[in-house]
Amino acid sequence: MSPDITQPGLTSQPSPPAYNAMRSIAGGRRLVYFLPWLPSVMAIALRLACLNEFISSPFFLPMGGDRGLYHSVASRLAGGQGWNDVFTFMPFYPYLLGGLYKLLGGANLAAAAIFQALLDGLTARLIFGLAFRRYGQAAAVMAASGFALLGPATTYSLVTMPVALGLFWTALAATCLDRWREQWTWITAGAVALILGIGGQILGFFWLAIPVISFWILLGSRRPLAPRIVQAALILGLGYACLLPSLIHNFRFSREWIPVAAHTGLNLYMGNNPASHGYGTALPGIRLSAEEMTRDATRLASRAIGRDLTVAEADRFWQARARRFWREHPAQALQLLSRKAQRLLSIREFDDTGIYRLLPTAVPSLKLAAVSFGLVWLLACVGYGFRQCTRSTTGSWIILLCCAAGVLITFVTTRYRLPLAVLLLPAAGGTLAALPGLFRAPLRRDWRRLLIGCGGALLAIWPHALPDTTFVDALNQSAYWHRQGNSGKAFAYAQQALERQGDSAEAWFALGNAFYLEKKYAAALEAFERTLSTQPERTDALFNAGLTLEHLDRKTEAQKHYEQVIALDKHHAQAWFALAIIYRAQGQTTQAQQALSAAAALVGWDHPDIVKFQAEHYQPAPGSIRGEADDPY
Secondary structure, eight states, rough: OOOOOTTOOOOOOOOHHHHHHHHHHHHHHHHHGGGGHHHHHHHHHHHHHHHHTTTTTSSSSSHHHHHHHHHHHHHHHHTTOOOOOOOSSSHHHHHHHHHHHHTTTTTTTHHHHHHHHHHHHHHHHHHHHHHHHHHHHHHHHHHHHHHTBBBHHHHTSSSSSHHHHHHHHHHHHHHHHHTTTOOOOOHHHHHHHHHHHHHHHTTHHHHHHHHHHHHHHHHHSSSSSHHHHHHHHHHHHHHTTTHHHHHHHHHHSSSSSSSSSHHHHHHHHHHHHHTOOOOOOOOOTTSSSHHHHHHOOOOOOHHHHHSSSHHHHHHHHHHHHHHHHHHHHHHHHHHHHHHHHHHHHHOOOOOOHHHHHHHHHHGGGGGOBOHHHHHHHHHHHTTTTTOOOSSSSSSHHHHHHHHHHHHEEEEEHHHHHHHHHHHHHHHHHHHHHHHHHHHHHHOOOOOHHHHHHHHHHHHHOOOOOOOOOOHHHHHHHHHHHHHHHHHHHHHHHHHHHEEEEEEEEHHHHHHHHHHHHHOOOOHHHHHHHHHHOOTTTTTHHHHHHHHHHHHHTOOOHHHHHHHHHHHHHHHHHHHHHHHHHHHHTTTTTHHHHHHHHHHHHOOTTHHHHHHHHHHSSSSOOOHHHHHHSSSSS
């Protein structure tokens, strides 16, 4: 599909009679002033209504997974502990969330959701402006209202994930390119460079957009060549200079040059391997949480190479595996790429986190957000042959195509392709605004463009298989109900997962958690051991088995499990603390102090468990231990 062509001398589309009547009744200028913000108010109000229901649902508290990781990292940053490791995911959002938590005096999930609702309100306003400049007021109202009711955007705004921020930043970049398309100056070029460069710390496709935007500015204007060269170079240089903070941070902790985050290689391999179907499905032995994924991927890469690898070396290992797949299986790789392209534009959804599937079961208000990516895409396609655009949309198309390329390089999920909806909504609104004209008077049609649009619509509705998510959803449900303390539902969903995959380590782990909650420790230990029989280096199963062994009064075995956890992950604060308790009970005072210091270095000396432990065992002089915290151990 090519970008909409500017019609010389064409003014904005006339508004429908009903719209003009509404303006007259409401009082002309006053309505025009408030009209751009009405969809924003609707977006914010809907998300706050959903939040009110979400707070009382079992899904409100983040557990593991990406949302739990973002929340925990932001909480540590708010507490002043810093990010003392290589970035394993895009860093801008957790720092922003940590700043919000610090401003509020502590972690606050409801405040995070309110902040993201406000971001969505701003995104709706930006979409209104994009549609207004291209298709007129009626299209702008429809496009912005479509975003307010966009189901995936509404759902993800409730949780601690960078989706709302990414959508806002996408709309911001498109707005700047739309406004400044023929008015480039040093200031506007520098602003675009910073927007794209900072955006690259949120969504990776912005790094692809920087050179393309530079090339567009260099070639796409009638202005003198010299300023175009300088402005294109400014965008290229200043945009990629935004890599420096993450590059320096990663070098500080790894002594290796990792531009942004050490998860690129694994993402590439997940979407480019002989067993891939183009979705973000798990690889054997690798969990899907960003932090766990990096650890598991590093361990598997080290095992394949035969020596311990650093995070950066493991990242390069997986990149090499993905390139080898393309080199050795080009026909299969091209077939996989075409399958991903079809699924990228499909009206069907695949949500790798399960959030978009599970949250509406507990938050009825989410059913009001009935607009889907598929509807937006179909409207944008079917109107391609008859809606009339009043200005060039090349900048937005560059952003859109770079986003699509970024997804196709890796794999397709609901949240990865959601920025495309932001960029397509103005066109969808333009289609709806042009529909009344089809019935009032004959409209000149561009049959070539109409044919292209119908082809895009046909591609969207073309049937294709979706993976069965029953197993994953059952695991997620079990974990959520376990967090709520409902052992009955946690056990029922774990059993459901086992019925789907009886040899699954994840299902046995969920069953072990349910048994532990019911205080059936022997059964829980057996389930955890079943998990460890296939995944012996899984730290969460080792730790939970250690807790279970303590309840069975087998403390020596529990100690060995905790020590295994520490050997695999020196940042496991709970294991350090559990060891401190066991060492203290055995009279090993020095080892207990060292383990306690290690735990405190990770969670802080003011953590309630550590404060209580010191009060019970190290009074009246806890300061002596605090002083030893800086000593090597």
